[in-house]
Amino acid sequence: MEPMRRFILGLRRYLKVSAGLGPPALALLLLLRLSPALAGQAQEHPVWQAFAASGATLLDTEISAWSVLARDFLDFPQLKSRYEQVARALELDPALLPLEATEEAGFRQLQAQGRRPDGTRVVITLQSLDRQVQPGRVYPPEAYLTVRLLQEGPPPLLSREEERLRQAAAGIGRAQVYITLTGALLPAAAANGAGAGAEAEPRMSEPRVSTLAAGRAAVQAVSAPPSQGSWQPDLRNRLAWDMLRRVDAQVTDWLADRNVLSVTAYTPRLRQRLQLGRKAVNLNIALRSAEDGRQLYVVVGSPLIVGEY
Numbered sequence: 001m002e003p004m005r006r007f008i009l010g011l012r013r014y015l016k017v018s019a020g021l022g023p024p025a026l027a028l029l030l031l032l033r034l035s036p037a038l039a040g041q042a043q044e045h046p047v048w049q050a051f052a053a054s055g056a057t058l059l060d061t062e063i064s065a066w067s068v069l070a071r072d073f074l075d076f077p078q079l080k081s082r083y084e085q086v087a088r089a090l091e092l093d094p095a096l097l098p099l100e101a102t103e104e105a106g107f108r109q110l111q112a113q114g115r116r117p118d119g120t121r122v123v124i125t126l127q128s129l130d131r132q133v134q135p136g137r138v139y140p141p142e143a144y145l146t147v148r149l150l151q152e153g154p155p156p157l158l159s160r161e162e163e164r165l166r167q168a169a170a171g172i173g174r175a176q177v178y179i180t181l182t183g184a185l186l187p188a189a190a191a192n193g194a195g196a197g198a199e200a201e202p203r204m205s206e207p208r209v210s211t212l213a214a215g216r217a218a219v220q221a222v223s224a225p226p227s228q229g230s231w232q233p234d235l236r237n238r239l240a241w242d243m244l245r246r247v248d249a250q251v252t253d254w255l256a257d258r259n260v261l262s263v264t265a266y267t268p269r270l271r272q273r274l275q276l277g278r279k280a281v282n283l284n285i286a287l288r289s290a291e292d293g294r295q296l297y298v299v300v301g302s303p304l305i306v307g308e309y
Contacts, residue, residue, distance in 0.1 A: 045158035046247045046269040047179050047302045050283065053246035054239055056183030056298040063161050064148040064306060065169035065177045073130040073141035076101060079110045083126055086147060089168035090124075091116050106130035121150040145169055155181070177272065180301040182309075186294060236261045236287050236296070243285055243300070252279045261287045264304070274303040 051058070069082060080099070087094040092114055102109040108128045115121055128143040147169050149161060162177050169175035233256065240263050244251065249265035256262070265283045266273065273282040282303040289296050299309045 045162075046267060047181060047283075047300055048155050048158055050243045050247045050249070050285065051181045051183065051298065051300040053243045054183070054185060054298045054300075056185040056296070058153070058155060058181060058183045060150065060152045060182050061155055061158075062148060062150050062180045062182075062306070063156075063158070063165055063177065064146065064180075065165045065175045066144065066146050067169050067171035067175035068173060069126070069143040069145050069171040070128075071140060071142055071172070072128075073106075074108070074128040074143045076103075076108060076110065079108065079126045079128060079143070082145065083110055083112065083124060086124055086145065086168050087112065087122075089164070090122055090147070090149075092122060106132065118156075119151070120156070121148075123148040123150070143171075145171060145175075178301060178303065178306045180299065180305055180307075183298045185296045185298055233258075233261075236289070239296075240285055240287060244283075247283065249283050252276075252281050259289050259291075260309075261285075270302055272303055 070078075074082075083099070084094040087097065094112070097112040097114040099110060099112045102111075106129060109126065111123070111125045113121070113123050123146075125146045126143065127146075129139075129141060131141045132139040147165060149156075149165065158179060162179065166175050166177050169177075236256075240261055244263070244265055247267045247269050249267035251263060251265050253264045254261075263285045264276075264279075264281045265285070266280050267283050270282040273280045284301040284303070284305045286299040286301075286305055286309040287296055288299075288309060297309065299305055
């Protein structure tokens, strides 16, 4: 049964049995009823499917978008008007967010940060650059928009958030949207079959997100006996292939050293893509082992991972 139909049937059932409940109690019942349907929608997204194949515990999710607003040096009223449109499209009241303005010679910026009702942190930045002349080249005036959605905990509805952000951030052209999921895994989980899609137990402290990247988190693993081994290259490689096979992805580049494996790939199951030379890519997987070799950081991004990992 499709998620929307399950929601409607659940709504009808709870309206019948909860006529005597107040709004908070009714809202809680609806949320509990919706949870399986929402989780199902999140799991349908190829980026989530690749991440889930690792068996890692999800720490945080970042969905960001970038677009060109205008080929002009916009003033602050123009930037503010565009900011208000974006904020409302993302379920934020622009009047309630602190708006910071920065101006220098040939440069203007507006930035606002806040949280949506669901707890998602939102960062909206608008920048405008005046015409610049450098030796041998002239840069025309332009205005840009970047939007970041940061969420800790369970995965959001990736397909819905991706499309909503793409529409909200659209400028004079189509917005480029980036998705990054970050998690961590102990080697024992992969040895027990977590790499085939099993769910790892949470073993992390509260994560922190670095600038522009959901790819770095402060995690603390439960001590593992030395007999459990460490993240050797062959184990990392096997995990990466499990993730790629889950979404029918073909490898375009494979880079590895002692602690880090980075794979770029293409899968027809993702609509967007970037052209890197003659290669089309839309999936990026990074596996980085901790210094003690016991903890593995799992990062999955589309079309590429934004920032550090």
